[in-house]
Amino acid sequence: MRTQQLEAWVLDIVEHVVSGRRYEDDRVELKAAWPTDFRKTARQIAGQANRAGGETILWIIGIDEDAHRLTNPEPAELANWWPTVGKCFCELAPEMDTINVATKGHVLVALQFDTNRAPYMISWPGGRPDLEIPWREGNRTRSARRSEILQSLVAEVGVPSLELIHGAAAIDRMGHPSEDPYGNPTAIDPVEVKLDASLVLYVDALESLALPQHRWSARASLAGIDITLSMDVMGPHRYAYAPSSARAEREEFGFIRSVPGSGLRVEGPDIMHVELDAILDESVDMQALKRAQVMDISLSFPIAGSTRAATLQLKLRKCRISTRNPNVRSPGTPIAHFSHDQQPHFPTR
Secondary structure, three states, rough: OHHHHHHHHHHHHHHHHHHHOOOOOOOOEEEEEOOOOHHHHHHHHHHHHHHOOOOOOOEEOEEEOOOOEEEOOOOHHHHHHHHHOOOOOOOOOOOOEEEEEEEOOOOEEEEEOOOOOOOOOOOOOOOOOOOEEEEEOOOHHHHHHHHHHHHHHHHOOOEEEEEEEEEEEEOOOOHHHEOOOOOEEEEEEEEEEEEEEEEEEEEEEOEEEEEHHHEEEEEEEEEEEEEOEEEEOOEEEEEEEEOOOEEEEEEEOOOOEOOOOOOEEEOOOOOEEEEEEEEEEOOOOOOHHHHOEEEEEEEEOOOOOOOEEEEEEEEEEEEOOOOOOOOOOOOOOEEEEEEEEOOOOOOOO
């Protein structure tokens, strides 16, 4: 979830609570102060995460829901608080991100938990039993039933995993040729800064599913700059020649096929090509882009008929400027290029 979306979610919750209403959502937990019963806290988080079905869950520290007011909780050192809570999990705890949200003269702390690796288990040293898979039901946390655990596992197995095979990105200052009155080219005028990225992914899918195009999302982050990317995706392809002409036409084959205007149909494990691009705002700090050493890219492909999504978080590292990028179709000045290895690969569209 984007930082802006998370902050908007928190602010909406604040408006509900301070206006005298309760915020009823199994994915949200509101705390007036930092919890100090670490094992109980871990159990509550695990119960919510196991119930969430892969959706993000949110804890907000600094809201008293019963009194309908914001509080000023004592500051907690997250570097110590979360590892202490995390130790109460058996083998694996949900991944957590945190942001501070300022509103109405208070600063709230929002804790966002990724639940894609459910089920989560809590350890009870010396207890009987000594391990538990919690489950959230209404306002209480109980032990999960076999059927609930099975549903959670089956849903998780149905989510395809994405693996990066090749990846490269280029940021260039694009331009167009100027002409004199006689039509002769004279100069190249910079008009925009463009980000292009090409990825080749391996999709490990065990069952047939659809990935609706209108729900895809992609973002890039570098030098503290967050960028929304446009995305074009296609399955593996080959070129076939019609008997009556020498013109080559691309044909998709294999287990991943494009459905025009709809998205992708995935029938099994296969290769997927992803093309990303964005026009950067003129106010972007070009020097910061040049100094950036890493570009983070996040992809999300929600699954039709499910609350889950195939996701991938990847890092591309700065590499030498490449002149072999076929995606750059206009004359331009390179600003920075990135790759997941030392030799960038730029698959042809």
